[in-house]
Every structure is written in C-alpha cells, then in structure tokens.
Amino acid sequence: MKTIFLKELKLNLKQFIIWTVTVGLMGFACILLFRSMEGEMKDMADAFSNMGAFSEAFGMATLSVATIEGFFATEVGTLHGIGGGMFAAILAIGIIAKEEERHSGEFLLSLPVSRTKVVAAKGLCVLALLVLFAAVCTGIYLAGFAILGEEVSYKEFFIYMGSGLLMNIEIASICFLISSLTGRVNIGAGLGLTLVLYTYDIIGRVVPDLKDYIFVGPYSYANASEIFSGNEANIKGFILAVIIMASCICGAFFCYQRRDLAS
C-alpha cells in the first residue's frame, strides 16, 4: 500500500505544484497589492458595505475591505476557496477512474494488492496533497503579511485555513466517490460541482429564504468573511460535512470493491 501511495504522490506532484503555485502566488500577489490599493479601498469600503444583500454575501457588511483582514477575507478568501475547491475536485475525481480510462487498472490489480488497499492508498494520497496544499498556501500568505508588515488575527486566519482544508476534503470525498463509480476521468463534473457549491453558497447568502439552508454546502463553514468577523462557528455545517465525508469515503470503498473493472 505504501508503494502505491508513494507512486500516486509522484504521479500527482506536477498537478499539485501547478495548483499550489497558482493559488498561493495569486493570493500572495493579492496580499501585496493591499498596500497600493489601501487608499482607494478606504473610499470603496463605505460603498461596498452599503450594497445590501450583496454586501452581506461577500462579507463586506461586517468587514471593511480597507483593513488587511477584510481585504484578505474578501479577495484572497474567494480565490483560495474556489482555487482550493477546484484542485480538490480535479485531484480526487481522477485518482481512481484514471486506472480504467488509461488502461493501467489491469496492471495494478494483477499485483497482489486488494482493491480496498488501492482505494485506501489513493485516498490517503488525496488527503496528503490537500494538507500540503493548505500548509504551503498558509506559509505563502503568512509570508505576504510579513512582507507587508501587517498583523492579522492569527486565530481567525488559522481557523479559516483549517476550515478551507476541511471544505477541500469534503469536495474531494464527493469526487472520490464519483471516481470509484465511473471508469472515466470526468474533470468537467468535478469543476462543475465546485462551482455549483460555491454559487449555491453565494445565492444562499443573497436570497433571504435560502439562508437557513446554506449549511448544506461546504462553502458555508469556510467563508473567510464570517470567520474574520468573529461570527459563531457553523456547527451544523461541520457536522453535515463530517457525515458527507464519511459516507462518500465508505461509499467509494464499497462501490470499487463490487464493480467490474473495464479492460
């Protein structure tokens, strides 16, 4: 199992580097832009905070974009949330299915290793890469704050990065289940799922009738603006996330164990 895990890490390393560098550096650039935009942001902050439902949806009603925390939450928070979700989806939706699509499944499963161990090794690889992604991005963002000489509330910052990791794992677990069910790498479905979940969260925050149901989506508990505003943790969202993750991961083991392998 260790051999398969290490091989998967190696095979996915390029993808990991591309996404981490892209999301991390874009976030880093955004943070560095704060200083040059600070003056303009002060003028814009009042306007942004008076846009009704949209201000609330993007957290600008309670956080000022003229502060580093507000700027980070609204700009980098959005970028990291969508970028991380897409990376998690792309990584997980292909990790099992690629064996059949690229016809390497017969080679892999003719080796003395059970399907359970194959799924476990691949699942651990996804988890490891998502943790690394979060860790590297955290380091890059902290470096950005240090260069700017700005202090942020580290407690909220780490809660946000941790919630973001959990959100990525939830999206990945859904895609992992899809990957175990199909013999095709459906990247479009993974990206679509991420965007649908993100859009659902935004709509849920704009439309008053949907507010009670926002917790269903993973972006509900990984919203940077809410976390930096010091709002109460979204316990319902966390509980549901754990249930979804556990169900999808168990489902992936169950389904892959029972299906015929395409040649």
Add this chain to the structure above:
Amino acid sequence: MENAVEITNLTKSYGKNRGVIDVSLKVKTGDIFGFIGPNGAGKSTTIRSMLGFLKYDEGSIKILGMDSVKDHEKILKEVGYMPSEAWFYDSMKVSEVIKYAADVRGLDCSAEAEKLCKKLKLDTSKKIKQLSLGNRKKVSIVCAMQHRPKLFIFDEPTSGLDPLIQKNFFELINEYVSEGATCILSTHVLSEVNRYCKNAAIMREGRLTMLESADIDEDKFLKFYEDEEEQ
C-alpha cells in the same frame, strides 16, 4: 497439487449481454494450456474472472488450491499476468514500472528482471510513452515473470513481438514450466498452440469445450472460427 486451476460452472453476464456460460475447466500443474477461440467468445472474461477483475455471477474458481474470491491477494502473489493490451503509467520509465511491480509484491526481483530484460532486449531507460506496442508487451512480460510465479496467465502475448523475441519468450516459458510452473496461454496463433501447448480448450459463444489434443491442423482450427460465423 494436481490442478493449478479448477473452474466449476462459471457464469458471467454483462447485464443482458452474454459473457461466459457454465464454464468448467481444469488445468494440470506443469501444463502449458492453450486457450483459443474467436474474438468475444469469452476467453478474456474467463481470465479476468480468475484474476478478480470481474465479479462473476455463478460458479467457483480455485487457483493453486485457493479460492479466487477469499484468497484473492494470496493468489496474485503466485500469479504472473500479461494482459492483451499492455498499458502502464505513461510518465514512468520502464525501470520504474518494473521496480514498482516488484515493490508492490514486497520482493527484490532485480536479478531476474535484469536477466529477462536482456533476453527480451528491453531498454529500461525509456519512458513508457516512448514505447511501441511490442516494447510495452516486453515490459508486461518482465512484470509477469520477474517474481517467478507458479502460474502464468498470458492473454495474446505475442502480438506485436518480433519473431526472435517470440522465440525467446517461449524459451522463458519452457524454462519456468520445467521448474514446476503452469502456463495458460490465450492466443489466436495456431503454431503456438501446436508447438508449445500440452492441452487446449476452445471457447465459442461463451461456452468452453476441451480439445482431445493440442495438436490441431489448420483446417480444424479455422473451422472453430467459421462455425461461429455460420451460426
């Protein structure tokens, strides 16, 4: 152990489509067993059921005295399988794929792998994506043989190989079989069955028939295929 493989009343269907129907087969230990039949007759379905790639509907399969479902992992330790289409991970080098297969088995097969690569004239420094079908097949042969398994299962192994490598391949099989291994050879090549196999069976439309002898003449061999078309 008298029989390396014992299949009893194996039935597998793909939804409404026929796979194999009530297949029973015994392959003696030390045999080189020819498995012939038209495309889509059910040869690969039988082999893939033996290896656990397919979940069969009815029947039982015993390999090397072990149950193919319960002892799946143990069986694969003793089996070397070469699929008809040899696919690996494109970005890996040949040497990495061969070592990877040995590592998953928890074995150091470097000496045997080196011997096999030399015999098959395989350049291990190339990446998989640079290889022709024939060279990918060589990689597959090395991965199937390097751990010196007790049972070989080859699905159309020689397609894409040049005549010299084909000859070397069969020399290797004879060498392993002389040391006690068993070999199942699924093929469309009559000369391979005649020259190397001790026993043979034919599959047609999902059903298996044992042949009295592996020594078949060309007319009889082609008739197996013609009969299929006439029906």
